[in-house]
Amino acid sequence: MSNEKGKLGLLSSTTILIGGMIGSAIFSLSGLTIMNAGPASIISWIVAGIILIAYGLQTAELSTMYPQSGGIFVFPSKALGKTEKAGKIWGWISAWAYLFGCIAGAAFSAMYVGIYLSVSFPALGSIGTVIAIGVVILCGILNIIQISAMGKINSVLTIGLSVAMVVFIATGLTSGKWDGSALTPFFTQGLEGTFGFMGAIPIAMVAFGAIVAVSFMVGEIKNPKKTVPQSMIIAMSVVLVLYVLMIVTTLGLVSAGFLQQNPGMAYIPMYAAVFTTLANLPWLGYVVTIAAVLALMTTILVVMALAGRALQASAQAGILPKGLSKINAKTNTPVNAQLVVILVVGIIAAFPSATNFIVNFGSLCNAIVVAIICLTIIAARKKNPEITVKFTAPGGSVLPIATFIAIIVAYIPGIIAGGYMLWVWTAVYFVIGMAIYFISQAKKKA
Secondary structure, eight states: OOOOTTOBOHHHHHHHHHHHHSSSHHHHHHHHHHHHHGGGHHHHHHHHHHHHHHHHHHHHHHHHHSTTSOSTTHHHHHHSSSSHHHHHHHHHHHHHHHHHHHHHHHHHHHHHHHHHHHHHSGGGGGGHHHHHHHHHHHHHHHHHHTOOOOHHHHHHHHHHHHHHHHHHHHHHHTSSOOOGGGGOSSSSSSTTOTTHHHHTHHHHHGGGGGGGGGGGGGGGBSSHHHHHHHHHHHHHHHHHHHHHHHHHHHHTTSOHHHHHHSGGGGGSHHHHHHHHTOTTOHHHHHHHHHHHHHHHHHHHHHHHHHHHHHHHHHHHTTSSOGGGGOOOTTTOSOHHHHHHHHHHHHHHHTOGGGHHHHHHHHHHHHHHHHHHHHHHHHHHHHHOTTOOOSOOOTTTTHHHHHHHHHHHHHHHHHHHTTTHHHHHHHHHHHHHHHHHHHHHHHHHHO
């Protein structure tokens, strides 16, 4: 029997997931889903949570199949393709998509920090973009020198954010100004019409990305076959209940129509609810702003660190310049990779007018990663039938196939509505990625 001493139990695993998922998206992206899908956005968030649970369970199984390495590049490269070369291409496609998903997450979060602060504190109104760029630089530096929230600090921060959310929910629902009739009609209030809730699913998925956290820590978890899925289900249930209550509270205070007429407010939906309907409670606006800014900054720290690691892993694989793979011996951080991330995220954050496109592009890249993982788990099971894993995702092949179909279906309404340009830009992005890959391989042969 393996030594379980010092490993994470159900409670610790669950709190890690809850802390990772309670972040920026509910304070920002929820407004976009409400604007596009109206009250039906509630369904979008529930379905997104279900899809991400399925994704997390599949990633958990892959991490036990390949415990020596793991990662969004390694899984597809080992499982997909009949040859090592073909597998490496799949790994790069996955990593390239994941990279922009992280960069987009950091950039839009930085933009939202500027938006929240400039709205709550009018004196800062003219320097929102400067604030966004400054936050990117600050978070990047913190990642480089490793002055970041750790262990207990993250737990305290999560508790603080949760309390702020509960205060908003309780105050909003008991204010006497919450109007349940605003939730009807349920499906037709959004800009994207009756099926707008389907198009909002990929945006909502961004909020639950941290569900994979424990799947990369299987070796550190007690009885992982039970603890991993149980912690995921419990954490997702807690977070999803909080998120749904936040959205329901907001919908009863500020309508989808108001956000459509005032698109700037769609980026700060909870503050918009306080500003328009609960103006007699100015303190609540500051509570929401502080909670949002803290959540946004923790998101920026995490996703910028992940982006730096993605660059580092790709450089180690010989696809990107070797300089990006260098690790600072004192801090154990990929300094060069992180500097590139700071530069790219900072440039994107300087264009707040492109926020909506960046969010949609980033969510599409994240969806592509989920789809690749679905294919990877099927291939890995067939390729390695002899591997005995500590954890197996339930449902056999049904789970990845259903998840894959759900991802595809979620994008159909957007394409029909004229969202094909997003796919054009996505194609351009991946053409650039493949060009980088083949150039790197050509240099190796030379």
